[in-house]
Amino acid sequence: MTKFDNYINGEWISADHYVKNINPSDISDIIGEYASANAAQTERAINSAYSASQSWGDSTPQERFNILDFVANELFSRADELGDLLAREEGKTLPEGKGEVMRAGQVFKFFAGEALRLNGEILASVRPEVDVEVTREAVGVIGMITPWNFPIAIPAWKIAPALAYGNAVVFKPAELVPASAWSLIEILSRSGLPKGVVNLIMGAGRIVGEAIVTSDKVGAVSFTGSVATGENIRSKAASRGAKVQLEMGGKNPLVILDDADIDVAVNCAVQGAFYSTGQRCTASSRFIVTAGIYDEFVQKLTAATKALKVGDARDSSTQIGPVIDEKQLQSDLDYIDIAVKEGAKLVCGGQRLDLDKKGFYMQPALFIDTSPHMRINKEEVFGPVASVLKVSDYDEALKTANDTEFGLSAGICTSSLKYARDFKKKSQAGMVMVNLPTAGVDYHVPFGGRKGSSYGSREQGSYAREFYTIVKTCYIWAI
Numbered sequence: 001m002t003k004f005d006n007y008i009n010g011e012w013i014s015a016d017h018y019v020k021n022i023n024p025s026d027i028s029d030i031i032g033e034y035a036s037a038n039a040a041q042t043e044r045a046i047n048s049a050y051s052a053s054q055s056w057g058d059s060t061p062q063e064r065f066n067i068l069d070f071v072a073n074e075l076f077s078r079a080d081e082l083g084d085l086l087a088r089e090e091g092k093t094l095p096e097g098k099g100e101v102m103r104a105g106q107v108f109k110f111f112a113g114e115a116l117r118l119n120g121e122i123l124a125s126v127r128p129e130v131d132v133e134v135t136r137e138a139v140g141v142i143g144m145i146t147p148w149n150f151p152i153a154i155p156a157w158k159i160a161p162a163l164a165y166g167n168a169v170v171f172k173p174a175e176l177v178p179a180s181a182w183s184l185i186e187i188l189s190r191s192g193l194p195k196g197v198v199n200l201i202m203g204a205g206r207i208v209g210e211a212i213v214t215s216d217k218v219g220a221v222s223f224t225g226s227v228a229t230g231e232n233i234r235s236k237a238a239s240r241g242a243k244v245q246l247e248m249g250g251k252n253p254l255v256i257l258d259d260a261d262i263d264v265a266v267n268c269a270v271q272g273a274f275y276s277t278g279q280r281c282t283a284s285s286r287f288i289v290t291a292g293i294y295d296e297f298v299q300k301l302t303a304a305t306k307a308l309k310v311g312d313a314r315d316s317s318t319q320i321g322p323v324i325d326e327k328q329l330q331s332d333l334d335y336i337d338i339a340v341k342e343g344a345k346l347v348c349g350g351q352r353l354d355l356d357k358k359g360f361y362m363q364p365a366l367f368i369d370t371s372p373h374m375r376i377n378k379e380e381v382f383g384p385v386a387s388v389l390k391v392s393d394y395d396e397a398l399k400t401a402n403d404t405e406f407g408l409s410a411g412i413c414t415s416s417l418k419y420a421r422d423f424k425k426k427s428q429a430g431m432v433m434v435n436l437p438t439a440g441v442d443y444h445v446p447f448g449g450r451k452g453s454s455y456g457s458r459e460q461g462s463y464a465r466e467f468y469t470i471v472k473t474c475y476i477w478a479i
C-alpha cells in the first residue's frame with residue numbers, strides 16, 4: 001500500500017501514524033495510506049511557514065503569477081486523472097469530479113492575475129504637502145482547515161489567494177479526502193515556490209487543527225466546515241487576535257411561485273438538493289412552494305427524484321454517488337426517522353441501498369407536508385434529503401425562506417420581475433439565485449453567507465483580498 005507523507009519546509013516528511021483513504025463507492029478499495037501528523041510536526045510546519053513568510057511577502061507579482069499559473073495549467077491538463085481520483089475518494093460523479101478540478105484550475109488562473117493587480121490608493125492629506133498612501137500587505141501565515149465535500153476546489157480558493165497576496169500557508173485537509181489535497185500540494189511542490197511557503201499537514205482536527213488555531217504565529221485562519229467546529233475556531237483564534245474567516249452550514253430555501261416555469265423549477269430543485277449527493281453547504285434543502293403550483297411541482301419533483309440513478313461514483317451512468325462515510329450515512333438516516341416521527345410525509349427514498357459493491361449508498365429522500373418548526377426544516381442534514389413546505393403566497397414564502405438561523409444561499413423560481421426583485425432585496429442570504437439552483441457558484445465573484453452561515457470577510461473573487469491582506473496607511477510629508 002502506497003504511503004503519502006506530509007509536506008513540511010519543502011520536504012516530504014513521514015509520520016508515526018497513517019490513515020487509510022477508503023473509496024465510499026467500494027469500501028474494499030483503499031486509495032492509499034496518508035500521514036497523520038503529530039503536534040511537534042505541526043509546530044515545525046507553522047515555524048517554517050513563519051520563517052518563509054518574511055521573504056515570500058517581498059516576492060514580486062511576476063514570481064507569484066508564474067507559480068499560480070503553473071499550478072492552474074497542470075490542473076487543467078490533468079483534470080481527467082485528478083477528477084477520477086476525487087470521485088474515487090469523495091464519491092462525486094466523474095463529471096462533478098472533473099468539473100471541480102477545472103474549477104480549482106480556474107481559481108489559480110484568476111488569482112495569478114490578481115497577484116499582478118494588487119493595488120493601493122494615494123490621497124491628498126488634509127494637511128498641506130502631505131500625501132496619504134493606502135497599501136495592502138500580506139498577513140503572514142494563513143492556517144487553513146478544509147472540509148471533505150470539495151477536496152480540491154476549497155483548498156484552491158484558500159491557497160491561491162493566500163499565495164497571490166504574499167502569505168505562507170499551513171494547510172490541514174479533511175481526514176476523509178487527503179488524496180486530492182496531497183495531489184494539489186505535490187503540484188505546488190514543483191511550482192518554484194521557496195521552501196516553507198506551503199505546508200501540508202494531514203492529521204486529526206484535535207491535534208493539527210488545534211495547533212493551527214492556537215498558534216500565535218498563525219495570523220489568520222480560514223475554515224470551511226461544520227458550525228460546531230467553526231464556533232470553536234472562532235472563539236480560540238479570534239480571542240488571540242487572529243483574523244478568522246468561517247464558512248459553515250446552510251439550510252438553503254428554494255422558493256417556487258405559481259408563475260414559475262415548472263421544468264426550470266424541478267431542474268433547479270433536483271440539481272440543488274441531490275447532486276453531489278446533497279453534500280454541499282449551498283444545497284437546497286427546503287422547497288417553499290405556493291399553493292397554485294404545489295401539486296404539479298410535487299408530482300414532477302417526486303418522479304424526477306425517484307428516477308435518479310444512485311451508484312458507483314465512477315460509473316458513467318451514475319447521477320448520485322455515495323454518501324461520504326458510514327457516520328454521515330447514519331446521520332442522514334437518523335434525520336429521516338426524526339422527520340417521519342415529527343409528521344413529515346416521506347414520498348420517496350430515504351433508505352440505504354445495498355448495491356453490488358459495498359458502499360455508503362442512499363436513495364435521495366423527499367418529504368412533503370412539512371412545517372417550518374420541524375427539525376428537518378431547521379437543521380442542516382448534509383445529505384440527499386429535502387423537504388417541501390406549502391405556502392399561500394409570496395409574502396409567506398419570503399417569511400418562511402428567511403425563517404432560519406442560516407443565510408448562505410437562497411433561490412427563487414418565478415417569471416415575475418417584481419417578485420424576483422423583491423426577493424433579491426429581502427432575502428437574508430449572502431447569495432441569491434433567480435431561476436437557478438442554490439448550489440453551483442462561479443469562481444470569480446464573492447462567496448459567503450450571513451447569519452449563522454458565515455463569519456468574517458468574503459472568499460473568492462477580488463473580495464478575497466480583504467481577508468488575505470492587511471491595510472497600511474502611510475503619511476508622507478515631502479520636505
Ligand code: UN1
Pocket residue numbers: 147149150154224247279280281282283438439440441
Ligand atoms: C458550490 O455550490 O458551487 O462547502 C460551492 C460547500 C461550499 C461550496 C459550495 N463551501 O458546499
